[in-house]
Amino acid sequence: QVxxxxxxxxxxxxxxxxxxxCAVSGGSISPYYWSWIRQTPEKGLEWIGFIFYSGTTHYNPxxxxxxxxxxxTYNDQLSLRxxxxxxxxxxxxxxxxxxxAMTAFDKWGPGTVVTVSS
Amino acid sequence: xxxxxxxxxxxxxxxxxxxxxxxxxxxxxxxxxxxFQQMPGQAPRLLIxxxxxxxxxxxxxxxxxxxxxxxxxxxxxxxxxDFAVYYCQQYYxxxxxxxxxxKVEIK
Numbered sequence: 001q002v003x004x005x006x007x008x009x010x011x012x013x014x015x016x017x018x019x020x021x022c023a024v025s026g027g028s029i030s031p032y033y034w035s036w037i038r039q040t041p042e043k044g045l046e047w048i049g050f051i052f053y054s055g056t057t058h059y060n061p062x063x064x065x066x067x068x069x070x071x072x073t074y075n076d077q078l079s080l081r082x083x084x085x086x087x088x089x090x091x092x093x094x095x096x097x098x099x100x101a102m103t104a105f106d107k108w109g110p111g112t113v114v115t116v117s118s
Numbered sequence: 119x120x121x122x123x124x125x126x127x128x129x130x131x132x133x134x135x136x137x138x139x140x141x142x143x144x145x146x147x148x149x150x151x152x153x154f155q156q157m158p159g160q161a162p163r164l165l166i167x168x169x170x171x172x173x174x175x176x177x178x179x180x181x182x183x184x185x186x187x188x189x190x191x192x193x194x195x196x197x198x199x200d201f202a203v204y205y206c207q208q209y210y211x212x213x214x215x216x217x218x219x220x221k222v223e224i225k
């Protein structure tokens with residue numbers, strides 16, 4: 001049974017870079033798509049973007065200028081970088097798996113809380 | 119961007135009663151719509167894909183229908199473990215978007 005687990009610093013300073021990792025266990029990174037999704041009580045669920053196991057990416061235009069995703073197929077890990085963060089980036093960040101670019105997310109990680117503060 | 123509007127925001131239901139949740143899309147998403155169930159403090163869990171296909175592990179009291187812009191999730195005879203927040207999500211066009219959720223609470 002595949003499991004996803006997000007990790008990273010719980011607190012990031014305003015204007016700095018948020019870096020998160022998603023570890024995949026019990027299954028392989030390939031041949032899946034992997035999305036990052038964030039959740040806040042105010043804005044709900046927001047799709048950040050996806051990365052294919054081959055490295056192809058597609059980002060939400062609203063965040064595209066600040067987002068970079070990468071994949072480490074050797075260690076079955078995914079990474080998310082979000083630059084120039086503000087308080088509006090405070091959220092629970094989830095990674096999720098999907099079989100195709102346009103298919104439903106069939107497995108989610110529990111999420112990691114990130115707070116942005118000066 | 120496709121906007122998904124869920125209604126009602128909150129639904130108060132007694133155990134054993136049924137519930138009907140709605141999701142409306144600002145433009146057609148064909149059948150590229152999923153429903154998720156989220157319990158407090160947990161990740162969303164895929165409940166329905168392709169607008170009407172129930173995911174493994176969910177009982178038959180969950181059913182869904184719709185296509186285009188109008189979608190419905192029906193829970194017949196609510197059990198205690200069904201009280202949660204339900205989200206719809208479209209995967210027809212970029213960016214992928216979610217509805218605001220419907221909280222199903224105990225009446």
